[in-house]
Amino acid sequence: MDFVNKLFKGFKPTGSCCGKKGGEIRGNLSKIAIVGSPNVGKSVMFNRLTGAYVTVSNYPGTTVEVARGKTRIGDRELEVIDTPGMYSLLPITEEERVARNILIEEKPDIIIHIVDAKNLERMLPLTLQLIEAKLKVVLVLNIIDEAEKIGMKINSQHLEKDLKVPVVSTVSTTGRGIDILKGRIEEYVRNM
Amino acid sequence: MSETCKYPGDILENSLEKIENLLGADHGISKRSIGLLLLQEDEEIMSLVKSSEAESFAQIMEIVNHAKTHFQEPLSYIISQRRQEEASSIVSGAIEHLPKPGLPFKEKLSRVMINPVTGIPILLVILYCGIYKFVGEFGAGTVVDFIETDIFENHINPWITQVVSSIIPRHLFRELFVGEYGMITLGLRYAVALILPIVTTFFIAFAIIEDTGYLPRLALLIDRIFKKIGLTGRAVIPMVLGLGCDTMATMVTRTLPTKRERIIATILLALAIPCAAQLGVILSLLEGNSKGLWIWAGVVGLVFVLIGFLSSKVLPGDSPSFYMEIPPLRLPKLSNVFIKTYTRVKWYFMEIFPMFILASMMIWIGQITGLFSLLTKILEYPIRWIGLPDKTAVAFLFGFFRRDYGAGGLYDIKKAGLFTGNQLVVACVTLTLFLPCIAQFLMNVKERGWKTGVGISVFILLFSFTAGFIMNLILNILGISL
Numbered sequence: 086m087d088f089v090n091k092l093f094k095g096f097k098p099t100g101s102c103c104g105k106k107g108g109e110i111r112g113n114l115s116k117i118a119i120v121g122s123p124n125v126g127k128s129v130m131f132n133r134l135t136g137a138y139v140t141v142s143n144y145p146g147t148t149v150e151v152a153r154g155k156t157r158i159g160d161r162e163l164e165v166i167d168t169p170g171m172y173s174l175l176p177i178t179e180e181e182r183v184a185r186n187i188l189i190e191e192k193p194d195i196i197i198h199i200v201d202a203k204n205l206e207r208m209l210p211l212t213l214q215l216i217e218a219k220l221k222v223v224l225v226l227n228i229i230d231e232a233e234k235i236g237m238k239i240n241s242q243h244l245e246k247d248l249k250v251p252v253v254s255t256v257s258t259t260g261r262g263i264d265i266l267k268g269r270i271e272e273y274v275r276n277m
Numbered sequence: 278m279s280e281t282c283k284y285p286g287d288i289l290e291n292s293l294e295k296i297e298n299l300l301g302a303d304h305g306i307s308k309r310s311i312g313l314l315l316l317q318e319d320e321e322i323m324s325l326v327k328s329s330e331a332e333s334f335a336q337i338m339e340i341v342n343h344a345k346t347h348f349q350e351p352l353s354y355i356i357s358q359r360r361q362e363e364a365s366s367i368v369s370g371a372i373e374h375l376p377k378p379g380l381p382f383k384e385k386l387s388r389v390m391i392n393p394v395t396g397i398p399i400l401l402v403i404l405y406c407g408i409y410k411f412v413g414e415f416g417a418g419t420v421v422d423f424i425e426t427d428i429f430e431n432h433i434n435p436w437i438t439q440v441v442s443s444i445i446p447r448h449l450f451r452e453l454f455v456g457e458y459g460m461i462t463l464g465l466r467y468a469v470a471l472i473l474p475i476v477t478t479f480f481i482a483f484a485i486i487e488d489t490g491y492l493p494r495l496a497l498l499i500d501r502i503f504k505k506i507g508l509t510g511r512a513v514i515p516m517v518l519g520l521g522c523d524t525m526a527t528m529v530t531r532t533l534p535t536k537r538e539r540i541i542a543t544i545l546l547a548l549a550i551p552c553a554a555q556l557g558v559i560l561s562l563l564e565g566n567s568k569g570l571w572i573w574a575g576v577v578g579l580v581f582v583l584i585g586f587l588s589s590k591v592l593p594g595d596s597p598s599f600y601m602e603i604p605p606l607r608l609p610k611l612s613n614v615f616i617k618t619y620t621r622v623k624w625y626f627m628e629i630f631p632m633f634i635l636a637s638m639m640i641w642i643g644q645i646t647g648l649f650s651l652l653t654k655i656l657e658y659p660i661r662w663i664g665l666p667d668k669t670a671v672a673f674l675f676g677f678f679r680r681d682y683g684a685g686g687l688y689d690i691k692k693a694g695l696f697t698g699n700q701l702v703v704a705c706v707t708l709t710l711f712l713p714c715i716a717q718f719l720m721n722v723k724e725r726g727w728k729t730g731v732g733i734s735v736f737i738l739l740f741s742f743t744a745g746f747i748m749n750l751i752l753n754i755l756g757i758s759l
Contacts, residue, residue, distance in 0.1 A: 189305040209364035218306035238374040
């Protein structure tokens with residue numbers, strides 16, 4: 086019964102924060118972690134990649150628990166982890182601490198760093214920190230349609246050259262750019 | 278290998294290099310990152326390194342302290358400033374066209390929402406249309422009346438009673454299914470006829486409001502008021518979410534930056550924020566009694582501010598600072614509103630349904646063993662102190678299970694015409710403040726620990742009855758009858 090589960094959940098240590106969907110996934114699947122500031126579309130991207138559903142809202146801080154799911158990229162199955170929003174590797178709030186612990190404890194093979202393209206400048210420092218941490222990062226310029234709408238143009242090849250990581254433009258709510266993103270992840274996976 | 282981001286002054290890069298050489302264990306992220314976090318004195322990382330490299334830890338801290346003496350500002354500031362410079366220079370190279378900052382319509386609308394002069398009327402309109410009209414009148418009024426009276430009372434209840442009577446001849450066992458507190462006639466009816474329509478309409482309204490991006494603006498609008506009660510605008514989101522389900526909202530208090538803020542928010546959620554089901558039932562109870570509704574809202578609002586203010590004085594800690602990402606205003610997507618409402622309602626219903634059935638079973642057992650009437654008898658004393666009819670004790674006993682279940686109990690008593698106007702308002706206030714449901718209690722314990730969780734419950738139990746007592750007294754002394 087749900088109530089009994091809840092009761093037990095209350096006594097588990099907080100470290101065993103199992104997500105709402107998917108439950109525990111065993112085995113040695115490669116892991117993809119989705120990270121980024123609050124409200125940039127991490128959960129929508131998670132839904133896109135896994136086909137599962139986690140609540141999506143237009144305000145920061147919707148995801149406080151960690152959700153997990155699976156995705157198929159090329160011929161391989163990967164585990165996808167949706168994390169609460171983080172601004173920096175130096176956490177201030179509990180949710181940021183939860184997100185960082187995933188990076189440290191679970192050692193994901195690939196990090197998808199999602200940024201709001203309009204606010205690239207403010208969000209890029211986290212990309213720099215992730216690269217600095219020697220994690221395999223893919224930078225996703227999400228909500229690119231809103232950036233284009235206000236007349237902003239970003240040269241992603243230029244960014245790739247400077248950062249030396251793949252850069253993909255997407256609109257996660259409509260699905261634009263998702264195939265390209267999957268392609269870039271596949272390249273990474275093949276070299277793993 | 279060249280690093281993406283170099284840090285200023287040889288002292289930082291040198292200290293980093295020294296720390297990196299002292300680090301041995303693998304922490305999932307590069308030594309350089311660990312080194313930087315150590316320089317910024319991240320507590321978690323410090324204790325991690327302290328346990329993994331006990332010998333060199335003192336030496337590392339020496340390097341950190343030495344580096345600190347070279348700068349006036351904290352190292353975390355220096356480091357993030359340097360990173361931002363690097364980021365800005367990369368972005369300026371990659372951006373081909375930057376729009377001129379102007380004030381489009383959306384931005385103007387956004388400012389109107391945040392400005393107190395225009396923002397508060399907008400908030401009132403949203404509350405009136407979204408909560409009072411849609412959830413209160415439509416959900417808890419029209420839809421509940423239809424399902425409750427037309428479907429259950431006129432069709433399902435008589436039919437099922439007949440069917441069960443023909444199958445189960447013994448009165449005692451029949452009571453379990455179709456009695457006064459039967460699994461079908463009470464448990465199922467509360468869940469489907471009362472709670473389901475209310476919660477569904479609330480979650481629809483809430484999904485629309487949240488998808489527009491209004492909530493962060495509301496946070497800015499009432500940040501100043503919230504500061505007085507030891508919270509910041511950031512706490513608006515758990516509070517508004519609490520109007521949906523306090524258990525869910527207690528979990529979301531994790532987004533608040535300080536422990537102090539999280540405790541204050543947890544107390545306020547448990548005490549003074551009614552959940553959607555409760556709110557809906559209360560709105561329909563006080564329907565046609567607008568004076569009573571205002572008094573209820575006024576008293577609960579006052580308790581919210583008073584307890585927030587007092588606990589911010591009692592709990593140690595600094596006033597928090599406020600920083601929040603403001604997303605753009607967007608038109609809500611119908612599909613997202615639909616799927617979000619669906620998942621929330623499903624989650625909520627799955628949560629309450631077994632509880633309601635279980636409650637009917639326990640009441641049944643309680644009735645056979647006599648425990649039920651004993652507990653009701655005990656509860657009748659405080660109920661009399663606050664001037665309510667004895668029968669209300671049953672509703673409060675339900676309230677121990679779930680607040681919405683308790684509010685449902687009041688609904689039945691009102692329907693039977695057992696309340697005077699005053700009693701109804703006092704009952705609504707007391708039950709709103711009354712103990713959170715079991716799920717929320719468990720969440721409080723999980724998030725805040727046993728001591729705080731139990732402490733909050735004891736405090737609320739005493740406080741809610743005291744508040745009801747005082748309110749009844751004041752109404753009597755002033756000779757007000759509602």
